[in-house]
Amino acid sequence: MDNFHPEVVAFCCRHCAYAAADLAGGKRQPYPSAIKIVELPCTGRIDVVNILHAFEDGADGVLIAGCLDGSCHYIKGNLYARQRLDYVRGLLCEIGLEPGRARMINISAAMGVQFAELASEHVETVRALGPSPLRRKINQGEAT
Amino acid sequence: MIVAEKKPLEAIARMLEGSGRVLAVGCGTCVTVCFSGGSKEVATLAASLRMKRSIEDRPLAVVEAMVQRQCEWEYLEPLAEQMKNVDAVLSLGCGVGVQTLAERFPTMRILPALNTLFMGLPSAQGVWEERCQGCGSCVLDKTGGICPVSRCAKQLFNGPCGGSQNGRCEVDEATPCAWHMIWERAEALGMSEDLMSIEPPKDWGTSRDGGMRRMVRNDLRLPEDQDKEGNE
Numbered sequence: 001m002d003n004f005h006p007e008v009v010a011f012c013c014r015h016c017a018y019a020a021a022d023l024a025g026g027k028r029q030p031y032p033s034a035i036k037i038v039e040l041p042c043t044g045r046i047d048v049v050n051i052l053h054a055f056e057d058g059a060d061g062v063l064i065a066g067c068l069d070g071s072c073h074y075i076k077g078n079l080y081a082r083q084r085l086d087y088v089r090g091l092l093c094e095i096g097l098e099p100g101r102a103r104m105i106n107i108s109a110a111m112g113v114q115f116a117e118l119a120s121e122h123v124e125t126v127r128a129l130g131p132s133p134l135r136r137k138i139n140q141g142e143a144t
Numbered sequence: 145m146i147v148a149e150k151k152p153l154e155a156i157a158r159m160l161e162g163s164g165r166v167l168a169v170g171c172g173t174c175v176t177v178c179f180s181g182g183s184k185e186v187a188t189l190a191a192s193l194r195m196k197r198s199i200e201d202r203p204l205a206v207v208e209a210m211v212q213r214q215c216e217w218e219y220l221e222p223l224a225e226q227m228k229n230v231d232a233v234l235s236l237g238c239g240v241g242v243q244t245l246a247e248r249f250p251t252m253r254i255l256p257a258l259n260t261l262f263m264g265l266p267s268a269q270g271v272w273e274e275r276c277q278g279c280g281s282c283v284l285d286k287t288g289g290i291c292p293v294s295r296c297a298k299q300l301f302n303g304p305c306g307g308s309q310n311g312r313c314e315v316d317e318a319t320p321c322a323w324h325m326i327w328e329r330a331e332a333l334g335m336s337e338d339l340m341s342i343e344p345p346k347d348w349g350t351s352r353d354g355g356m357r358r359m360v361r362n363d364l365r366l367p368e369d370q371d372k373e374g375n376e
Contacts, residue, residue: 049184052191094153095192096199133199 006034006126007135008061009054010119013043015073016109017065021119023112031116032123035063042066043104044077051088055097058135061126063119064104071108078106098129145174145265146238147272148181148258153192159255160193160232165205167230168193168257169223169245171214171237178272180258181236183210189236189257206234214241220248227252262294280350280357286343288329295322301343303327 012018018039024031036059040046043066054062064085066078082104089099103125105118150156160166168190175181190206197204209226211219214237223245227233232253235242239260246254262274277294283301284291293299297315304323307314311324330336350357362370 047184049187049191052188052195056191056195091153091188091192095196097195134195137198 004127004131006032006060006123006131007036007058008032008034008063008119008123008126009059010035010037010063010065011040011043011046011050012037012065013067013078014039014041016067016071016111017105017107017115019109020065020107020112020115023109024116025112027112029113029116031119034060034123034126035119042072042074042077043081044072044074046081046084048084048088048091051085051102052091055092055101055132055134058132058138060101060129060132060135061122062102063122064102065115065119066104066106068106068108097132097134100125101129101132145177145263146240146260147178147262147264147274148175148238148260150180150185150189150236151257151259153189153196156189156234156255156257157193157196160204160234163204163230163232163253165207165230166193166232166234167207167209167223167226168234168236169214170208170210171235171241172210172212173215175236175238175241175258178266181238181241183208186210186236189234214238215244217244217248220245224249278352279346279348281347283343283346286338287326288333288335290322290326290329292322292326295319295325301346303339 010017012021018037021031021037043064046064051062064081066081067073069078072078085102085104088102092099092102103122105122107114107118168186170176170181170183170186172182176183179185186208190208193204193206207226207230209223211223213219214235227249232255233245233249234255234257235245236257237245238258239256242254242256263276263278264272264274267273274294275291279293283293292301297313297319298305300323304321305314308321308324311321313319313321327336327339330339
């Protein structure tokens with residue numbers, strides 16, 4: 001497990017988390033290279049199938065980072081994203097993946113340090129869960 | 145609309161035990177607008193099945209397809225080509241869609257991915273409620289547009305049962321009493337006197353017992369079909 005380097009796709013709202021990740025970088029606040037950021041206009045843009053495709057393509061974890069409650073630029077996008085994530089967690093159980101691999105966090109654009117902390121926390125959760133069985137399959141496929 | 149919901153993934157996976165390549169077909173009408181069988185749901189189910197089977201070391205290829213309406217022959221024609229390389233078809237249509245596919249493609253295994261629930265409407269975003277049971281002899285003219293067949297737990301035709309409390313059904317408190325609503329509506333329309341006359345027993349002969357029902361409009365039929373039947 002020591003040589004396991006998780007891959008976590010982070011769907012980030014550009015009004016908050018994406019800017020917060022940028023701020024973390026500006027402050028020289030490190031966060032794991034496992035985090036692969038996908039910028040979204042709002043977390044409300046994310047669909048169930050986008051999260052599933054991230055896992056299907058080998059992500060060990062998914063992080064959805066949206067605005068603080070009550071601060072969504074589109075009023076309720078972050079609330080919809082949370083509901084969809086809850087739905088996806090149910091699907092992950094049915095599929096045979098741990099629901100803990102997917103998590104949502106809520107931060108503001110000023111919370112660069114917190115972004116780094118929460119992203120690191122999720123990477124550690126995923127590291128503890130081990131590599132996604134789907135990623136192993138993809139790697140095996142590439143090797144053969 | 146016809147309202148349906150996805151079967152548990154485990155149940156769908158069980159149906160596909162012996163399959164290695166399937167075609168998942170959505171339907172662009174009722175089940176698209178109740179978010180059970182549209183293109184997104186096809187993609188979601190296809191990804192879920194692929195992942196489940198990959199984890200189990202038994203890869204499954206799922207080809208995704210959509211038709212505008214699974215319940216009409218002409219829309220199914222483009223599927224014939226896509227069915228050539230699959231060993232089963234998973235329909236995300238209602239029960240009618242599944243059966244139309246099965247009739248059109250008799251040598252192919254057609255499997256239902258959804259449970260068809262009822263004819264209804266979205267009463268709020270994300271909530272669907274039954275409104276019609278297709279009983280075959282509509283009484284909505286007498287009940288102010290509120291159906292006692294689908295909305296009264298006891299399917300009563302002459303007022304409430306006496307068990308309802310504060311406008312709620314005694315069978316399920318979450319359900320409003322249909323007859324309470326019918327009375328309030330009649331009062332609002334100034335028609336409550338009409339409800340005083342006794343409604344005779346309903347003829348259930350038009351309803352669901354006795355097998356498949358059929359509607360025929362001779363003015364719309366093809367003359368050659370009618371000739372054929374006349375000669376039989």
